[in-house]
Amino acid sequence: MEFCPTCGNMLQYELPHMGRPSRFFCPTCPYVCHLENKVKIKRRQHLVKKEIEPVFNKEDMKMGGSETDATCPSCSHGKALFSQVQIRSADEPATTFYQCLKCEKMWRED
Incomplete structure (x- = not known):
């Protein structure tokens, strides 16, 4: 997930269209970030499930x-x-x- 540096809203992804590269855009303000290269995953994080404690045993x-x-x-x-x-x-x-x-x-x- 990427967030708008201007207003903080979550950016939406738009596929390439008619010669324009793919991009992230903010639905609230005019911020646009064009993607020239393929998106790479920066970091993988494995989630660990927490043990659930019962309310009553x-x-x-x-x-x-x-x-x-x-x-x-x-x-x-x-x-x-x-x-x-x-x-x-x-x-x-x-x-x-x-x-x-x-x-x-x-x-x-x-």
């Missing part, structure tokens, strides 16, 4: 969860532990996390 649910009547989507058992957490903005409802007491499957309801 099974130990947290056993310590702080309360028992309720909820049907497990996996084994259809009628009892589960639950805990509610506000993980989105304050004007959104809280997310409820459940853990089945029979098969220990965890699921959530937003």
Whole structure:
């Protein structure tokens, strides 16, 4: 990605047309950068996936969860532990996390 040195917007690429070389141009201001040679990749960067940590794990649910009547989507058992957490903005409802007491499957309801 290239950015406009004048206004900072992302430049758009335009293919060569009727003898004019390919170019980068700014959609907001009159900045144009003609490309005379082939574009070369300056640097390759390999992205590493971060390990995702769960909001609740099974130990947290056993310590702080309360028992309720909820049907497990996996084994259809009628009892589960639950805990509610506000993980989105304050004007959104809280997310409820459940853990089945029979098969220990965890699921959530937003």
